[in-house]
Amino acid sequence: MSDRIIFDNVSKFYGEILGVNRVSLDIPPGITTLVGPNGSGKTTLMNLMTGLVQPSSGKVSVLGVSPSDATEFFRNVGYCTQFDSFPRGILGWQFVLDSLMLHGISKGEAYRLTMEALERAHLGDAAGRQIAGYSKGMRQKIRLAQAIAHHPKVLVLDEPLNGLDPMARAESLALFQELGQQGMHLVISSHILDEVDKISDRVVLITGGYLVAEGNIHQVRQEVRDKPMQVLIRCDRPEILASKMFVTNHCVEARLHADGRGVFLRTGDIDQFYSILNDIAVEGLVKIEAVAPADDDANAIYQYLIGSDGSAS
Amino acid sequence: MMTQAATVTTLLRQQPWGLWWTQARRLTVIELRRNLISWRASWIYFLAFIPTFIILVHLLIDGHSPSSMAEDTGILAGIVQFYYIRLGIFFGCLGIFSRLIRGEMVERSLHFYLLSPVRREVLLLGKFAAGAISSLALFLTAIVADFALMYAGYGAAGREYVFSGPGLGQLEAYVLIASLACLGYGAVFLLLSMMFRNPTPAAMLVLGWEAINPVLPSLLQKLSVASYLRHLMPITVPAEGIFALLTVETEPVSGWAASLGLLLLIAVVLTYSCYRIRSLEIRYTTE
Numbered sequence: 028m029s030d031r032i033i034f035d036n037v038s039k040f041y042g043e044i045l046g047v048n049r050v051s052l053d054i055p056p057g058i059t060t061l062v063g064p065n066g067s068g069k070t071t072l073m074n075l076m077t078g079l080v081q082p083s084s085g086k087v088s089v090l091g092v093s094p095s096d097a098t099e100f101f102r103n104v105g106y107c108t109q110f111d112s113f114p115r116g117i118l119g120w121q122f123v124l125d126s127l128m129l130h131g132i133s134k135g136e137a138y139r140l141t142m143e144a145l146e147r148a149h150l151g152d153a154a155g156r157q158i159a160g161y162s163k164g165m166r167q168k169i170r171l172a173q174a175i176a177h178h179p180k181v182l183v184l185d186e187p188l189n190g191l192d193p194m195a196r197a198e199s200l201a202l203f204q205e206l207g208q209q210g211m212h213l214v215i216s217s218h219i220l221d222e223v224d225k226i227s228d229r230v231v232l233i234t235g236g237y238l239v240a241e242g243n244i245h246q247v248r249q250e251v252r253d254k255p256m257q258v259l260i261r262c263d264r265p266e267i268l269a270s271k272m273f274v275t276n277h278c279v280e281a282r283l284h285a286d287g288r289g290v291f292l293r294t295g296d297i298d299q300f301y302s303i304l305n306d307i308a309v310e311g312l313v314k315i316e317a318v319a320p321a322d323d324d325a326n327a328i329y330q331y332l333i334g335s336d337g338s339a340s
Numbered sequence: 341m342m343t344q345a346a347t348v349t350t351l352l353r354q355q356p357w358g359l360w361w362t363q364a365r366r367l368t369v370i371e372l373r374r375n376l377i378s379w380r381a382s383w384i385y386f387l388a389f390i391p392t393f394i395i396l397v398h399l400l401i402d403g404h405s406p407s408s409m410a411e412d413t414g415i416l417a418g419i420v421q422f423y424y425i426r427l428g429i430f431f432g433c434l435g436i437f438s439r440l441i442r443g444e445m446v447e448r449s450l451h452f453y454l455l456s457p458v459r460r461e462v463l464l465l466g467k468f469a470a471g472a473i474s475s476l477a478l479f480l481t482a483i484v485a486d487f488a489l490m491y492a493g494y495g496a497a498g499r500e501y502v503f504s505g506p507g508l509g510q511l512e513a514y515v516l517i518a519s520l521a522c523l524g525y526g527a528v529f530l531l532l533s534m535m536f537r538n539p540t541p542a543a544m545l546v547l548g549w550e551a552i553n554p555v556l557p558s559l560l561q562k563l564s565v566a567s568y569l570r571h572l573m574p575i576t577v578p579a580e581g582i583f584a585l586l587t588v589e590t591e592p593v594s595g596w597a598a599s600l601g602l603l604l605l606i607a608v609v610l611t612y613s614c615y616r617i618r619s620l621e622i623r624y625t626t627e
Contacts, residue, residue, distance in 0.1 A: 041623065079451055079622040095618075098356065101457035108455075110624060112448035114374050128366045129456040131359045173452075 029091035030056055032076065032181065032212060037085035039071055045236040046071040046080070052241060054214065057228035058207040061216040062329050068236040069216040070109060073183050076214065077106045089181055089212075102130070105174035109185040111166055119154040119161070120145060123173045130177055144176035149198050163190035171199070181212040188219045200226055224325040234333045248323035254331040255279050255293040258300065261317040265290035268313045275303050291321055360462045367458065367466030371440070372473060381474075384432045388482040391419050391428070395489045404493035409501060413510070416490050417575035420483065420514050425521050425569055426550070429479055433525035434543045436475050440467040441617075442533035451622045461614040468530055468610065475522040483518050487511050506574070513574040520572070520602050524565035527609040534616050562601060571598040 032054040039046035047068040061069045074080040075087050078094025087093070092100045113122060123144055127137035145154045148168045153161065158169060167190050174182060184203070188196050196219070204226045207213050217223045230247060232239040240247045248256065261284075262268055269281040269290050278300075280293035294300040301318075308315045322331075441464075444450035453463055491498035491507065501507045528546060532539040553564040561567050571593045593601070 074622065077455060079454060081619065081621060097454075097459050098359070098457050101455060104455075106455050108451060110448050110451060114444075114449045114452070115447065116378070117374065125370050126452065126456060128370070129363055129453075129458050131362045131366075131457075 029088070031090070032214065033086075033088050034072075034075070035086045035088075037075060037082045037087055039075055039080060040083045047075070047233070047236045047238075049085075050233075050238050052231065052238070054212065054229070054231075056210050056212050058203060058213045058215065058226050059229040059231060060220075060223050060227040060325060061214065061231050061233060062220065062325055062333075063216075063233040063239075064333060067234045067333075069233060070185055071236075072231075072233065073106070073108075073185050073214065073216065076183055077104060079106075079108075102177070103180045104183065105177065105179035105181070106183040107170045107174040107185065107187055109189070111163070113158045113166070113169075115159070117158055119150060119156060119158055119165075119169050119172075122158060122169060123154075123176050126173050127176055140176050140178075144172040147175060147202060148172035149195070164192060164195050167191055168195070168199075171202075175206070179211075181214070182206060184213065184215045186217055187215060188217055188222065196222060220324070220326040220329060227325065230325050230328065232328065232332050239332050240328070244325055244328065245320070245323050248320070248328055255295045256297045256300075256320065257291055257293045257322040257327075258297075259284070259289055259291050259317075259319050259321040260304070260315060261289040261319075263288070263314045263316075264312070268307065268315075271307055271313075272300070272303065288316075360459065363458045364462050364466040364469065367453075367463065368470045368473065371467055371470035381435070384435050384478060387428045387432045388478040389485075391423055392482050392485045392489065395486050399489050399493045402493075404495075404498075406494065406497045409491075409494055409497065412490050413501075413575065414577065416486060416514075417510075417573065418577045419486065420517060421570075421573055421577050424479065424483065424518060425566055426547075428482075429475070429518060429521045430525055430543075430547065432479065433471075433475055433522060434529050434540070437468075437471045437526045437529040438533035438539045438543075440471055440530060440533070441620075442537070442539060445622075445624065448624045454620075454622060460617045460620070464530075464614055464617045465610070468526065468613075471526050471530065472523055475526060476519060479518050479522055480515055483514050484511070487514065510574040513572055516599070517569050517572050520599065521565060521569055523606050524568070524602050527606045527613070528565065531609050531613045531616070534613060534620065563605070565602065565605070568593075568598040568602040568605070571595065 032052070034050045034052040037050045038048050045068075050068075050072065061072060063069050071080065075082055076089060076094070078097070078100065089100065090103055092103070094100050117125075120141055123141045124137055127140050128134070130137070132140075145151075148171045150165065150168050150172060153165055154169075158166060161169065167187065171184070171187060174184070187199060187203075191199060200222055203213055203215065207226065207228070215223055215227070224244070227244060229242060230244050231241040232247070257280075260268060265283055265287070269278075269283075269292065272278045272292055272294075273281065278292050278294050280291075282291040284290060292300075304315070304318065307313055441450065444453070454460070458466075487507075487510075491502050494501070502511075529539060529543060532542045532546070536542050550564055550566045553561055553567050572595050
């Protein structure tokens with residue numbers, strides 16, 4: 028059995044409207060974030076991945092199984108959708124239990140898994156109340172509980188942090204991280220890039236239905252050659268370091284850190300930059316304490332590749 | 341040919357029938373609880389039991405002389421043929437069965453079913469079973485109650501008619517007719533609800549089709565639920581006035597042929613519905 032999520036030249040058109048066009052992806056286990064502006068095709072990709080919509084052309088398979096084989100497919104896949112609606116009059120625990128009962132497992136086991144999922148999603152006593160009376164954050168949590176209750180190997184999460192307060196966000200992110208470390212596939216779409224960025228192994232950038240870039244966040248950043256990389260260097264004499272760098276490297280911008288104990292430098296040649304930085308450190312003129320890339324997160328990559336207006340550059 | 345048959349047999353044996361059966365049963369129970377035993381269905385209860393209420397009033401207020409029993413028998417046959425088949429069961433099934441798929445799309449909750457490890461055909465048949473159980477429970481209870489109340493006022497003569505005369509045979513026929521009507525209209529409306537965003541106009545076309553059916557060629561007459569049911573009526577009710585427009589007059593067909601014909605029609609409609617649900621997509625924004 029394959030351990031990959033594969034999109035093989037997949038296109039989806041809604042009549043004449045493009046959903047996604049010729050997307051090919053090979054996603055390994057771990058946490059993958061889908062990044063793109065509204066209407067870019069993130070939800071379409073997720074719906075294609077789970078069979079809620081069918082490709083106009085191309086093939087999708089998850090762990091070697093096609094979404095059309097529902098019996099096998101949904102034993103391994105959980106999908107927490109963005110649709111904020113539930114069957115009428117249903118209680119929280121009943122919603123999760125009903126879903127598990129359709130797996131064909133015994134009632135006792137379904138009940139045990141329900142309680143476990145509710146606990147993992149931190150729903151507590153609210154599980155005994157009608158979902159209609161839940162806050163947006165609680166509805167988000169009950170959907171998450173339903174998606175993880177059957178212990179799927181692949182978890183697809185469409186904007187899972189929407190409506191959550193900071194505490195609940197932190198709990199959810201910790202849960203995602205834990206699940207990712209257990210070897211699960213997590214495919215997450217989110218607008219809250221700063222938070223998701225901390226736990227993501229890979230990023231898929233999409234805009235206008237087209238795949239812009241995909242891969243490890245640092246690799247993707249390095250491939251964006253036309254945007255000088257920004258590096259933060261913590262040191263005792265940042266102004267001297269900046270002047271040396273400007274002389275010897277293709278630095279295009281230098282900005283002192285607010286506390287005066289570091290400098291942000293932008294360079295068009297990161298390999299040469301690090302080499303020269305080593306030489307300066309060996310010289311001993313500047314005492315370097317730390318070096319860290321300052322713009323190889325999902326947010327920066329999004330800005331560089333897609334831009335604030337949502338059009339790919 | 342033998343090899344192909346053996347391959348098909350082996351393939352069928354390999355299917356997880358036990359799992360599908362369990363899933364269909366659980367789905368039916370969930371569906372009954374969630375959607376059909378609720379206040380929203382109260383208008384369907386009203387449709388089913390309004391004749392029962394009228395017959396109850398008739399029982400309590402009107403006199404019941406033995407000579408009026410034949411008239412009441414004819415009235416009961418008319419209620420089944422003109423009210424239940426043409427209106428009560430028709431619109432009741434429209435409400436029950438069109439809710440099963442379309443209703444969940446309108447409320448944006450169908451995706452929960454489509455994201456469960458249940459074959460879509462099993463999902464459809466489980467939902468159909470839930471609709472069938474609901475409609476049968478409602479309308480059969482109503483018809484049996486109508487029958488009991490209609491003859492209760494006649495005392496010993498009524499009991500004689502029911503238990504020693506043709507009464508029980510007529511009741512069996514009404515139960516069979518109502519059952520087939522629920523299944524037939526149910527299958528049709530379930531399909532229509534998958535084909536159209538608003539199945540009501542299509543249902544009105546079906547109602548019109550049923551009404552003009554008598555003037556159609558015999559082949560087209562077979563594509564009507566009511567035309568099969570007409571042949572199963574134990575008592576012929578002559579159509580008069582407005583009823584004449586609604587009464588189906590077809591070539592005589594034996595009871596078993598009518599039942600089998602309707603069951604075949606139901607099977608064909610459900611098979612096509614299973615085919616359609618395979619390609620059903622969740623696009624709530626277009627609903």
